[in-house]
Amino acid sequence: MGNAKSSAMSKEILEDLKLSTKFTEQELSQWYENFQRQCPSGRITPGDFEAIYARFFPDSEAKTYAHHVFRSFDTNDDGTLDFKEYIIALHLTSTGKMSRKLEWAFSLFDVDKNSYITKAEVTEICHALFKLIPADEQDRLPMDENTPEKRATKLWSYFDKAEDGKLTEGEFIKGVLENEDALHLIQYQPQK
Numbered sequence: 420m421g422n423a424k425s426s427a428m429s430k431e432i433l434e435d436l437k438l439s440t441k442f443t444e445q446e447l448s449q450w451y452e453n454f455q456r457q458c459p460s461g462r463i464t465p466g467d468f469e470a471i472y473a474r475f476f477p478d479s480e481a482k483t484y485a486h487h488v489f490r491s492f493d494t495n496d497d498g499t500l501d502f503k504e505y506i507i508a509l510h511l512t513s514t515g516k517m518s519r520k521l522e523w524a525f526s527l528f529d530v531d532k533n534s535y536i537t538k539a540e541v542t543e544i545c546h547a548l549f550k551l552i553p554a555d556e557q558d559r560l561p562m563d564e565n566t567p568e569k570r571a572t573k574l575w576s577y578f579d580k581a582e583d584g585k586l587t588e589g590e591f592i593k594g595v596l597e598n599e600d601a602l603h604l605i606q607y608q609p610q611k
């Protein structure tokens with residue numbers, strides 16, 4: 420409202436996003452309009468992002484996980500998500516190819532961004548994931564994955580690494596692709 424001037428996306432960003440995602444110009448323009456409306460400053464803050472997650476996971480504590488996801492989407496490390504980072508994130512998590520999704524999953528697990536995953540980082544993300552799972556659902560989990568530690572140990576076993584080893588992106592993606600069970604352990608899909 421009264422903000423029409425800021426509603427055009429720069430040609431450069433549009434072309435860039437058309438190349439890096441499969442979204443059409445029309446889809447991108449539509450999302451840009453929505454983004455501008457919901458986020459007039461053009462930047463999503465960690466607080467905004469937590470609020471979005473809280474709406475998706477009303478019965479659980481999504482803040483910790485949201486914080487990790489935010490970090491993995493904030494590719495230029497400036498503490499906010501701009502439209503480009505937002506769209507790439509949306510693309511990756513909805514329609515992206517499996518290999519791209521796993522690249523993203525790697526960055527989610529690489530908490531300190533040093534290009535390696537350790538078991539401690541896997542455990543930290545498993546803790547955040549667990550907070551997303553409602554208590555009644557946690558009760559129904561298999562015995563060997565019903566705590567964050569057990570889940571981390573099970574996941575780590577697929578990567579053929581020592582307890583104190585370091586996992587590269589290639590090893591992570593290979594381990595997940597070769598073990599169907601690993602794929603469900605690295606994420607949480609709400610049942611509702």
Ligand SMILES: [Ca+2]
Pocket residue numbers: 493494495496497498499500501504
């Ligand atoms: Ca950013």
Ligand SMILES: [Ca+2]
Pocket residue numbers: 528529530531532533534535536537540
């Ligand atoms: Ca790391």
